[in-house]
Amino acid sequence: MKLPLSYNLRNLAVRKTSTIMTALGVAMTVAVLLADLALVNGLRQAFQSTGDARNLLVLRKGGTSELNSGVTRQQYQDIKFKPGIARNDKGEPMASLEIVTIVSLKSSDTGNNSNIMVRGLTQTGVDMRTIKIAEGRWFAQGQREIVVGSGTAKRYPDARLGKQMRFGKGYWTVVGIMDAGSSAANSEIWGDLNQIASDFNRDNGLSVVLVRATDDATVSALMNSLNDDIKLNMSARSEREYYDQQTISGAPVQYLGILVAVIMAIGSSFAAMNTMYASVARRAKEIGTLRVLGFSKGSIMISFLIESLLLAGIGGIIGCLLVIPLNNVTTGIGSFISFSEISFNFKVGPRVMLNGLLFALFMGAIGGLFPARQAANKEILSSLRDV
Amino acid sequence: MFKYLPLVFKNSLRNRRRSLLTISSIAASMCLLGVLFALYSALFLSEPKAEDALRLITYHKVSLGQALPGSYEGKLRQVPGVKAVTVYQWFGGTYKDARDQRNFFARFGVEPARLFEIRPDYQLPPDQKQMFLTSRTAAIASRKLAAKFGWQPGEKIPLTGDIFPVKLELTLAGIFDAPNTDEVLYFNHEYLREGLTGDRKDQVGSFWLLADSEASARTIPSAIDKSFDNAPEPTKTETESAFTLQFLSFLGNLKLFLVAICAAVTFTILLVSGNTMAMSVRERIREVGILKTLGYTNGAILGIVLGEAAFISLIGGIVGLLLAGGLMSVVRQGAAGFAQLQQMGLTPGFSMLCLGFAVAIGVLSSVVPAANASRTNILDALRNAG
Numbered sequence: 070m071k072l073p074l075s076y077n078l079r080n081l082a083v084r085k086t087s088t089i090m091t092a093l094g095v096a097m098t099v100a101v102l103l104a105d106l107a108l109v110n111g112l113r114q115a116f117q118s119t120g121d122a123r124n125l126l127v128l129r130k131g132g133t134s135e136l137n138s139g140v141t142r143q144q145y146q147d148i149k150f151k152p153g154i155a156r157n158d159k160g161e162p163m164a165s166l167e168i169v170t171i172v173s174l175k176s177s178d179t180g181n182n183s184n185i186m187v188r189g190l191t192q193t194g195v196d197m198r199t200i201k202i203a204e205g206r207w208f209a210q211g212q213r214e215i216v217v218g219s220g221t222a223k224r225y226p227d228a229r230l231g232k233q234m235r236f237g238k239g240y241w242t243v244v245g246i247m248d249a250g251s252s253a254a255n256s257e258i259w260g261d262l263n264q265i266a267s268d269f270n271r272d273n274g275l276s277v278v279l280v281r282a283t284d285d286a287t288v289s290a291l292m293n294s295l296n297d298d299i300k301l302n303m304s305a306r307s308e309r310e311y312y313d314q315q316t317i318s319g320a321p322v323q324y325l326g327i328l329v330a331v332i333m334a335i336g337s338s339f340a341a342m343n344t345m346y347a348s349v350a351r352r353a354k355e356i357g358t359l360r361v362l363g364f365s366k367g368s369i370m371i372s373f374l375i376e377s378l379l380l381a382g383i384g385g386i387i388g389c390l391l392v393i394p395l396n397n398v399t400t401g402i403g404s405f406i407s408f409s410e411i412s413f414n415f416k417v418g419p420r421v422m423l424n425g426l427l428f429a430l431f432m433g434a435i436g437g438l439f440p441a442r443q444a445a446n447k448e449i450l451s452s453l454r455d456v
Numbered sequence: 457m458f459k460y461l462p463l464v465f466k467n468s469l470r471n472r473r474r475s476l477l478t479i480s481s482i483a484a485s486m487c488l489l490g491v492l493f494a495l496y497s498a499l500f501l502s503e504p505k506a507e508d509a510l511r512l513i514t515y516h517k518v519s520l521g522q523a524l525p526g527s528y529e530g531k532l533r534q535v536p537g538v539k540a541v542t543v544y545q546w547f548g549g550t551y552k553d554a555r556d557q558r559n560f561f562a563r564f565g566v567e568p569a570r571l572f573e574i575r576p577d578y579q580l581p582p583d584q585k586q587m588f589l590t591s592r593t594a595a596i597a598s599r600k601l602a603a604k605f606g607w608q609p610g611e612k613i614p615l616t617g618d619i620f621p622v623k624l625e626l627t628l629a630g631i632f633d634a635p636n637t638d639e640v641l642y643f644n645h646e647y648l649r650e651g652l653t654g655d656r657k658d659q660v661g662s663f664w665l666l667a668d669s670e671a672s673a674r675t676i677p678s679a680i681d682k683s684f685d686n687a688p689e690p691t692k693t694e695t696e697s698a699f700t701l702q703f704l705s706f707l708g709n710l711k712l713f714l715v716a717i718c719a720a721v722t723f724t725i726l727l728v729s730g731n732t733m734a735m736s737v738r739e740r741i742r743e744v745g746i747l748k749t750l751g752y753t754n755g756a757i758l759g760i761v762l763g764e765a766a767f768i769s770l771i772g773g774i775v776g777l778l779l780a781g782g783l784m785s786v787v788r789q790g791a792a793g794f795a796q797l798q799q800m801g802l803t804p805g806f807s808m809l810c811l812g813f814a815v816a817i818g819v820l821s822s823v824v825p826a827a828n829a830s831r832t833n834i835l836d837a838l839r840n841a842g
Contacts, residue, residue, distance in 0.1 A: 343481070
């Protein structure tokens with residue numbers, strides 16, 4: 070025979086102070102874990118939504134990131150006319166020569182300087198990405214104009230529309246804010262290739278070439294022909310994979326957050342155990358009566374376990390509610406590959422919340438197991454005699 | 457007050473399982489809080505040691521990725537208060553196989569003689585030092601780095617450049633000892649320069665400076681940065697510790713993370729301790745009635761309950777701090793790169809602060825149950841069946 074669920078719910082309601090306090094303790098633990106997971110989730114989305122499956126990023130052989138790669142204009146000419154590269158409506162090959170460097174900006178929320186990636190590119194490069202202008206307009210060729218990613222614009226007051234920024238050999242005007250969805254370009258600053266290259270004295274020391282294959286089938290053939298060209302001495306990789314790898318930048322924060330959450334969970338499990346033990350002790354007579362009425366040891370044990378799970382579940386739900394305001398809050402983390410900051414939003418999705426809820430139930434199960442066993446094993450006679 | 461101590465002590469031992477669980481719960485939270493407090497104070501509040509505070513770094517104002525003209529070195533040396541300057545060139549590159557994270561360590565091109573002016577604390581045998589000073593392809597490694605790879609002087613260390621299109625064939629001249637030094641390799645910058653062509657030959661990533669006094673260490677940064685403000689390549693100068701702290705920003709807004717987690721943990725301790733006390737008071741209402749009949753005043757009852765909470769929190773705090781001490785030594789070994797983290801530890805003052813905090817939380821959390829207990833009406837209390 071099973072005890073009805075309402076029995077447990079009423080019990081939790083009767084001892085509301087104790088229930089609320091224990092559930093809040095679980096909620097705090099869940100909230101810390103969820104905040105951490107939401108951060109990693111947001112970071113992953115930022116990197117994984119960057120890049121087209123047909124795009125290949127061509128770096129110097131041995132170069133591990135766009136920043137420490139190098140390419141000359143001659144090499145670009147050689148790459149541009151490789152077979153298998155798609156052409157745009159004007160009939161030009163879709164191969165974008167780009168320069169990547171970093172500038173240091175003062176953040177509005179930490180007050181510290183952070184490295185922001187600056188990318189110089191031509192119209193071809195802009196067209197190869199699906200990025201819209203949210204405010205203002207695109208930069209003009211040959212002008213000292215820049216367009217800033219929306220994430221960067223949000224976090225750095227110096228990089229807002231109409232502002233002037235000083236880097237390279239002088240001032241640059243922010244003429245537009247680009248909305249790159251949640252992709253990595255949201256944390257970049259874009260300007261004209263030749264202007265930026267000459268400002269950084271790198272007219273012939275550019276960084277990378279981005280090429281688009283004609284279709285999915287030619288991607289690997291194009292990659293091989295680029296990699297195998299000994300004279301060219303460059304290495305091509307999928308743009309998607311390149312960004313995927315950078316998800317690892319969130320690892321230190323991820324592990325730190327999980328460690329904190331686990332230690333907090335130990336504390337919360339003990340607290341839940343305490344509450345459940347007290348609950349068992351106070352209901353000794355009740356348990357005895359239930360046994361006399363014919364409820365088995367097993368059903369009593371399950372009932373108390375369910376009560377503990379309910380208690381923790383309430384905490385889990387409160388924890389989920391606590392982190393909802395965090396959804397879409399913009400923050401930044403440094404990438405050790407690009408050596409610059411990536412702006413991204415916390416993403417509190419259903420999967421993240423499900424994890425939090427499971428984590429709470431796990432705490433409830435640990436906390437409830439021993440008290441439930443104790444309740445089930447109570448001697449009927451002595452518990453009925455209990456005052 | 458103290459005459460009630462035995463009563464407080466006995467009370468907390470009465471429901472041993474509950475006290476034990478509460479203490480464990482508080483200990484877990486206090487352990488976390490201890491580590492986080494220590495981390496926060498080590499990163500954001502600690503003053504660098506006197507000799508460390510004298511070292512400064514000058515790099516390009518735009519970013520570390522941009523180089524300064526090598527000719528700046530002479531100008532830097534003339535700034536009042538600057539005692540020594542060396543080129544301090546980060547050399548990325550790869551040692552053996554880049555895919556193995558183990559093969560990554562810091563490598564800097566420096567001017568050997570100047571390096572020892574700036575770091576007089578680097579200890580190595582005179583013959584090894586001499587070798588590094590005179591041989592163009594020589595390098596020296598910190599004890600920690602050499603131990604990791606099992607290097608002995610004479611070891612060949614090939615480095616393939618990525619930022620620089622060169623291949624260095626270095627020979628380990630010596631191994632130096634220095635307090636709190638991570639895995640680092642220094643080699644002669646001149647050797648790197650030889651392999652470069654054109655503009656890059658005379659470009660330097662950053663300079664490492666030593667100030668002659670703490671007072672000058674404070675004035676030098678603005679003096680340098682002001683003098684290069686209108687130059688085509690403006691500079692940024694800061695102390696070494698401020699410089700390393702910058703890399704922490706890679707982990708995001710660490711300050712805010714730490715404060716938020718500390719607040720969540722503190723709140724959890726409050727809940728746990730408060731809940732425990734509320735439970736024990738509820739079970740003892742009858743007993744409170746008896747104590748009152750025996751002549752205990754409301755104040756005494758309040759004190760006994762608060763005392764019990766403080767006692768339990770204190771024990772939890774002590775256990776937690778011991779755990780925190782263990783955890784910190786793990787962190788210190790794991791993050792040897794950050795000099796600031798080396799200062800993290802359980803100083804007596806810091807421990808007292810944490811324990812005081814634990815007791816304060818315990819007392820605060822039990823104010824409501826204690827006040828309820830002390831205000832109970834004798835008759836109601838005696839009639840209470842528990």
